[in-house]
Amino acid sequence: MQTVNLTQMDKEGIAEKVIAMGGEGLLNCVQCGACASVCPVARAGFSLYCKNLIKKLQSGYMEEILEDSSTWACQACNRCTEICPRDVKPSEVVFAFRRIQAEELAISTSAFTPLMSLYETGHAVYNKRSKELRKKVGLPETPPTSIGDPKAVAELQKILDDSPMAELGIFLNLMSRKQEK
Amino acid sequence: MSKIGVYVCHCGENIAGVVDVEDVRQYAEQLDGVTVTRRNLFMCSDPGQEMIRQDIASGLVDRVVVAACTPRTHEPIFRTTLEKAGLNKYLFEMANIRDQGSWVHAHDKYGATAKAKRIVASAVGKAANLHPLEDKFVDVTPAALVIGGGVAGIFSALELAKMGHKVYLVEKQPSIGGAMAMLDKTFPTNDCSACILTPVMVEAANHPNIELLTCSEVADVNGYIGNFNVRIRKNQTYVDWNKCTGCGACAEACPVRTANEFNGGMDHRGAAYIHFPQAVPKKAVVDMSVCINCAGRKLGTEPRISKKTGQPVLAACEKACPSGAIDRSHHLPAEGTLRDIEVGVIIVATGYQVMEKENFPEYAPDSPNVITALQMERLISATGPTGGKLLRPSDHRKPRTISFVSCVGSRDVRHHTYCSRVCCMYMIKQARLIKEKYPDIRIFMHVIDVRAPGKDFDEYYTRARDMGITFVKGKVGGMEILPADQVRVLGYDVDLGSNIEVDADMVVLASAMEQPPTAKLLARKIGLSFDGAGFFKELHPKLKPVETAVEGVFLAGCCQGPKDIPDTVSQAKGAAAAAAIPLCQGKVRIDPTISEVDTEKCSGCGICTPLCPYNAIVLKTYSGRPRAMIDITQCKGCGVCTAACPSAAILLHGYTDVQILSQIAALTRAA
Amino acid sequence: MEQFGMYLGCNIPFNAPDIEQSFRQTFPNLGVEVVDLQGATCCPAWGTAPSFDINTWLAISSRNITLAESEQVDIMTGCNSCFGILAEAKHMLDHDPGRKAQVNRLLSKADRKYSGSSEVYHVAHVLHNKIGVEKINASAKYTLRQLKVAVQPGCHLLWPSAVMKVKEKNPFFPTMLKELCHALGAETPHYSRLESCCGMGAMRSTNQERALDTLKDKLKSMKEEIDPDMIVTTCSSCYLQFDNAQKLLRDKGEIDFAIPVFYYTQLLALCQGLDPAQVAAISETPRDEIIVRIQSKQRLLN
Ligand SMILES: Cc1cc2nc3c(=O)[nH]c(=O)nc-3n(C[C@H](O)[C@H](O)[C@H](O)COP(=O)(O)OP(=O)(O)OC[C@H]3O[C@@H](n4cnc5c(N)ncnc54)[C@H](O)[C@@H]3O)c2cc1C
């Protein structure tokens, strides 16, 4: 059956969770559709985007949508937040939901690469060819960032080691490797 | 020794659900001076009041305390009860154990009961010291002032005039008519706005009891219900209206071209102009802020004499006027002229303004083809800038596709949280009118939802769907400007669950109705207050919808909140009826609970005069020395002067020192 | 000389170092000294810490801002994403003392303390509001007269306007970048999708096809409506998308045109007569031809 029996939807704790994770405006939404009308994610045809994500969360959906990766397409462009007539800050609801997905590790494996890179080098994006490119345009091979600055990386790792992100075990391998050293 | 009756009300469950009313009654029984205590489910009901009447009639009580709700709504009821039983009605005191007891302490029954006892003790303490007071009366000036000459003001004025009352109708524009004069046709019947409004405008202008003061504003208001002194400023028109016949020759001759507000800035008028073709009164004005002194004709100077012709060189308007109504040699004061009038009542009917498109950066305000709905009214009106032909502003071509966007500035926390109530209907009206005339134009209505709750409204809306007008449920979030001045509307269709785009030749914004900023000035002069949305606040949303907190001042039309013409006219007639009451009675009652100066004690120090918020106190010479005097029509009994007087010479009746101290004593005594 | 802390981010130093070189070479010509923020890390990108935990995000962002605080300079970023992340973080920290205290507790592990003394600007803000179009115009040796530019301001420079110190008059119809291009003599005719998203970033890593569709929409609006000589942006992410994904679209046969793409300071550098081999050397959509045209004798200003 495609029919949703609303009385059987278990809404327990869902709104509270989203609000606690940063989606404070969740319950203000009146589903006017303005955010969706300008959302690049909605316009590109992804299945979940600001407006319908908010409706689903308001209606008690969670497990049903937890694995949907469309929310990770949100550009954080904040155009929705700029125009929402109810001050919902829809992008923050999207990010709150992402945080819930992350907590459940309901994220694609490709999302881990930048995280690992961030932990190891201080940069989510790193390109091995960069030395060559930099030399080509007359710059020192290493920029003055954390990439050539072990102290900076160590500072960052101290922040990350105690974070809820570390509790998810994302950095486990890297952390043990560090200890071996 | 007084004989006090204490009557404890249950207010259904409102009080008794929290407060132990029997406990309170028993407590009251042992208070000093109390002879009778009773309770009732509803003290304000007939049986409740009958109880009090009986007790008074049988001589059991000569002071009454009702422990119930708020004196704001119920004091008048019980005072009447006392009066009917032959007791002075000011020998009454109310103990509010509901609003200040059961309602605020709903979760603390014990505490609420203890507090109720103290409140009752305090009221009993005061009741023991009450004195009989007598109402005072003053005569009412038999005239009314109506501020604002829109459809609301016109109808209020006409109603009062027809009842036989003198009315001054003040309008700041050159003509009466207001926003309705700008509308093409009107929902839900599609009758032509000018056709139904013009006759009423003319009737108002011709009515012997109505004095029309256009180009005029209220400069100052003093006084009190029954006796308001109002200073009216007639703004300078630079045209002698006694001579002007409204022929419009000056307007045609004037070389200035400036944006014509009446047509939403979509065409031009001269510095000399007539407000609109059906203007009442049909008189010309010269707008000096844009006048260019053509022919070097500075105001207040004699004309140059042409060397060639030997004739004076006149400005275009002067030269054109066949009746000599414009003469620039006169030195006319720019600030206009003042005139004082006296009236007994005031009706405020100052209307609304629509939000301009510049407030909405996301809706391509720079595109000439994005217009407000009020501009659209002018664009389809026969007297509008295009003579009623629908041509888009950028290139004067007929549009093929039009998008209407709803809730622009309404229901939006960034602007106004309220619904403007009429936009859905006027959008549908405009769409229908356009579709009737040009069936080939494609029309999209972007709405959050359609609000059509009035008589015949939903049928009107349904017909629009039948006519092929497309309704898209979903608020528009943005617009993009396409080549050739088209506008791409970025929308969302909730029913399709899909993003949509419309390449529109024109976009109409149903922008919110709001209180114009000038309302603040007027409010300050009259003492009006605002509601949360910024409109003038009525005294009670349900039971006193046309009254205000200022006695003798009434509201009509959109200045009290957005509404359509049927509702505006109903309210205007209601306001006239309410305003007629003091005019018919000829006298207004002055509450005796006001302040009085004991001239023997007064030292004439004058400390009180500047403190009075109502300017009720003046120093007058009395047996050769200055003494404070309080005008009973101005005093509101606030007590500021009483508290401030260093000689304790001012008595606030109903709140004497003895009365207040006895209340404090009762409150501080442990219950 | 006025100083700004140059926050490089990730893409600029590793994927587009010629943009970095263009900052280092053009700003001194405009009277601005570029101060390196030694030890800066990723901002952190939207898909990393901000998608996991707000305080971890704010701690990493504020650590980056403290680098500028200790140099006593304001930050300028060259990437819109970095700008958005840092500006939002700063807004949250400066408007929520409780949050600031929590984050400073985290930062103390790295022996740092965020005070809020440094502002966060974007390179475009510094160029437009701090330096101004007159100085930029005066620094140019070559003019872009009669060249048509499609500008791409990019989302994070527009919304949410509430967190920005420098604001567009109308963020839905931005004009700053247009004015910066006018300062070099170029024309910037309006195209309808000016403010729309390019599809880079999160969208591209989630679903490349949809991201390419999004870009295609935008490119077509540029090509069909104004047929520009080049695309100019002040966002390094947009830059990579327009340059690299444009090639992908061409390879797939989705489009049959190539529009050269520049980061604004690259164009400025060319106008200042700087060496293209250093300031505009890395691209997938060819731009040699237009570079030669820009630095041609006819365009020399005397
Ligand atoms: C686009 C549009 C279309 C509409 N179409 C319809 C329709 O089809 N049917 C319908 O029923 N309703 C319609 N309405 C609503 C209708 O316009 C209002 O209900 C009606 O005009 C309200 O009349 P009013 O007298 O309260 O206010 P107004 O018409 O605003 O009149 C107020 C008057 O007071 C004057 N004034 C203001 N301040 C002062 C001052 N300080 N001193 C002196 N004078 C002052 C003003 O100049 C004005 O003349 C429409 C509204 C809009 C915006």
Ligand code: SF4
């Ligand atoms: S714009 Fe705001 S109110 Fe409207 S659907 Fe989106 S989040 Fe809800």
Ligand code: SF4
């Ligand atoms: S911030 Fe995310 S949800 Fe909001 S409009 Fe941009 S892409 Fe869509």
